[in-house]
Amino acid sequence: MAFQPINTNTLLAGDVSPCSVDIVGNNANPALFMDINNEFVFFRMRLNCDPRANNDPTKLDNFAWGILIKDLAGIPLFSIRVNASGNVNKVQVFEAEFSDDSKDAFVGSPICQQNIQLGTNVFVSLAGSNFGGDPDFFLDFRVPLSCFPDNFFNDQHIFCGFTSTNGNNINKELPPPYTKPGNSNNPALCGGAPPSEEKVRLVKTVTPLTGRTCEVQTFTVTITATNISNQTLSYTITDVVNAQFVTLDDKIRNFTVTNQAPGASQQFMYMITGNFPIAGTFSFNMATAVDAADNVIGFVEGPDVVITPCRGLIFS
Ligand SMILES: [Ca+2]
Ligand SMILES: [Ca+2]
DSSP: OOOEEEEOSOBOSSSSSSGGGOBOBOSSSOSEEEEEOSSEEEEEEEESSOOEETTEEEEEOSOEEEEEEEOTTSOEEEEEEEEOSTTTOEEEEEEOOOOGGGTTBOOSOOSEEEEOOBTTTEEEEEOSOOGGGSOOEEEEEEEEGGGSOTTGGGSOOEEEEEEESSSSBOOSSOOTTOOBTTBOOOGGGEEEOOOOOOOEEEEEEEEOSEEETTOOEEEEEEEEEEEOSSSOEEEEEEEEEOTTOEESSOSEEEEEEEEEOTTOEEEEEEEEEEEOSSOEEEEOEEEEEEETTOOEEEEEEOOEEEEEOOTTTTTO
16 A cells, blocks of 8 residues: 555644544644555544554544545535444445534435444554654545545545544534534645556657757657556556657557556557757657546656757758
8 A cells, every 4th residue: 555645734733632533743744645546545644642442452432533525616525434433333434415504513324334343444553653742643444436436536636634522523623614613623634635646657768869950850769668556557658749840640649558567568669750840959759648547647758859950051
């Protein structure tokens, strides 16, 4: 798994209690992380102390922890809850419907839920940081992608951490828009999606790397695509030649890679004939690898070609 930070804001220790519902973090020790694979979305939350029950480390405290997912306009879409309060003890996904008079309330029924099983779908581990002067802990949890609409996580969203000491509403770490009299919400609990992950390393060569404005040449382009992820990948490489290049050939080429094993490489080559009519340094082409769900998983631009003017050489 490769957790990526989604919240590097400074989140204070001791602003809420007890410590096991106190989300903490800063830029060097991010408060929230996420990861995604073909089956699950994973979240990681940094807490001021151990969220497991004192008298039984195989269980969580009688509280709730979660992630509110909003669109870029700030409208809540879903909430994910690790709900160990009362007799619930489930990881739940709710559609985030809420009414004006109960903006902190959990409304409706879960659209998806699984029993909390520590070590299977919920994990607790030492975080290695010491906010508040004592060790912090990670609470990790995973939810099946099937709980969400198809390709939901391909779109940009805002992710907010929250916590509660009960399973009916959010009453501790409150991200906007959840608030109620006597409680303020905290926009710093929210963050964006992680940067898209490079899974395919693209390396490109162009021969030759020099030319003249008046000279029509044939350039040979090779693209080597290596699967640097730990899963088998299928994807399409789209290579686009610089807009300044004048040619009768196709300036956009597509190459398909199917079921490429981790660590495996594949090479593609093509030739294109034409010229750059103006002098200068140009990035010859730009290649992008895109998977079946339209995620960009690899990118490379260049190399540069240096084009010199023909003027003055006419007389040589
Ligand atoms: Ca806090
Ligand atoms: Ca701590």
